[in-house]
Amino acid sequence: MADATAEFLTGKLLIAMPGMGDHRFERAVIFICAHSRDGAMGLVINKPAPDLRFADLLEQLEIDRSPLAPDTKIFFGGPVEHGRGFVLHTRDYTLPDSTMTVTDRFGMTATLDVLRDLADGVGPRSALLALGYAGWGPGQLESELQDNGWLTGDADETIVFETSTAARWTEAVTRIGIDPRLLSADGGRA
Numbered sequence: 001m002a003d004a005t006a007e008f009l010t011g012k013l014l015i016a017m018p019g020m021g022d023h024r025f026e027r028a029v030i031f032i033c034a035h036s037r038d039g040a041m042g043l044v045i046n047k048p049a050p051d052l053r054f055a056d057l058l059e060q061l062e063i064d065r066s067p068l069a070p071d072t073k074i075f076f077g078g079p080v081e082h083g084r085g086f087v088l089h090t091r092d093y094t095l096p097d098s099t100m101t102v103t104d105r106f107g108m109t110a111t112l113d114v115l116r117d118l119a120d121g122v123g124p125r126s127a128l129l130a131l132g133y134a135g136w137g138p139g140q141l142e143s144e145l146q147d148n149g150w151l152t153g154d155a156d157e158t159i160v161f162e163t164s165t166a167a168r169w170t171e172a173v174t175r176i177g178i179d180p181r182l183l184s185a186d187g188g189r190a
Contacts, residue, residue: 009040009152010035011106013045013155014030014150015028017073017160019021024078025134029169031045031155040135040136040140041133043133046165046166047075047078049075052070052131054074054118061112064119066121073165074129077130079085080135081133083130084133086128086130086131087118087128089106089127090106090127091105093114093127094107095109095113098111107124107155114127151173157172159175
């Protein structure tokens with residue numbers, strides 16, 4: 001059964017339940033980039049990195065920014081390798097040998113080339129930059145789901161790129177048909 005659900009979460013949202021127990025993931029919404037029997041990897045999409053601006057990052061990396069370049073948001077992607085950047089983006093953009101296809105609507109690229117293209121205004125239509133990622137070992141995420149740590153929902157471009165950062169958790173919960181005010185920090189089992 002584990003193999004049947006292993007690919008299931010790739011391209012989905014994980015939505016932290018109240019009472020998560022780990023302050024780093026309190027009210028977190030995580031886009032799952034990869035999930036298999038070997039573990040899972042995702043990016044937190046609703047926790048902006050304080051005091052980090054895209055223009056400052058480009059300057060630090062000595063990448064010139066075109067006036068056409070969007071002001072790409074930077075997020076705390078998770079506690080693993082927080083010095084490493086990942087760009088989650090729409091599939092209108094792809095770099096051969098660099099872009100990981102997540103779904104038919106989302107890709108992820110983790111090279112400087114995507115930052116250069118964003119800075120030149122020729123990158124993906126929509127993108128967010130995450131520093132670090134959330135990772136789970138084999139069976140770890142499944143265990144957290146069984147322990148009522150997370151809800152799961154569908155991801156779409158609106159919630160990932162357009163919904164205000166502060167509203168993403170509430171919107172993600174509402175979209176799966178749950179009134180966020182009715183969620184409890186106490187889980188149960190049937």
